[in-house]
Amino acid sequence: VNFLTAGMIANGATVERAVASNFDQTGPISLSLNTPSFGTASRVADRINQQFGAGTATALNAGVIQVQAPLTAGARTAFLGQVEALDVTPESPPAKVVIDARSGTVVLGQNVTLGACAVAHGNLSVTISTQYEVSQPNPLGAGQTAVVPKTDVKAKSDKANLLMFNPGVTLEAVVRALNAVGAAPNDLIAILQAMKAAGALHAQLDVI
Known part of the structure; x- marks a missing residue:
């Protein structure tokens, strides 16, 4: 990813499918969480049952809580207003x-940790040059003259820094170390991305 090559579509649009609503129908109502979480869904269901009685709400999965609501429209509206006011x-x-990737902004959550890893930061210059030499056979042998390539490989690193991280290092230590070596966005x-590919970044990596 290089934010210099990212872009945006002017006057673009997002195509979405309409979500079916069962609010005007009789029977249970399904509440959807913006961020699916089994723990949060369970807490919401428990809080509703605590307020309105056991069996009122059931967590169907990480993102949906099914709530037994009143049958009439007015009562359902008042009931959901009370549900919205519950603290969870x-x-x-x-x-x-x-x-x-477009702006180069990086946001790291507070729970981000790293496993043991080493990161090389710097400009690595690799030069590969090939020269051709003539190989002369032994005068007493039956060999033939041949052109043999001779390859010379040179590697140069300018101001390379090796950062060592211990298992379980915190976000603060990672950011401080990267800033110390002058890492640009x-x-x-x-x-x-390299840490994630190596399995050292213990976090979900999202590129938007």
Whole structure:
């Protein structure tokens, strides 16, 4: 990912499918969580049952809670108003790193940790040159003159820094170390993606 090559569509549009609503129908109502979580869904169902009685709400999965609501429209509206007013503490969000490839913005959550890894940061220059030499056969042998390529490989690293991280290192330590070596936003994006590919980044990596 390189934010210099990212872009946006002016006056673009998003095509979405309409979500079917059962509010005007009799029977249970399904509540959908914006961020699916089994823990949060269970807490919402427990809080509703605590307020309105056992069996009122059931967590069907991580994103949907089924609620037994009154049958008449007015009563259903008042009931859902009371449900909305209930206080529920959501489950702690999973560790996540969000990268905006267009602007170079990187946002890291507080639960992001790293496993043991080493990161090389710097400009690595690799030069490969090939020279051709003539190989002369032994005068007493039956060989033939041949052109043999001789390859010379040179590697040069300018201001390379090797960062060592211990298992379970915190977000603060990672950011401080990357800032110390002067990592630019695009460098940070590449480093985080490499860490994720190596299995050292214990977080979900989203590129938007």
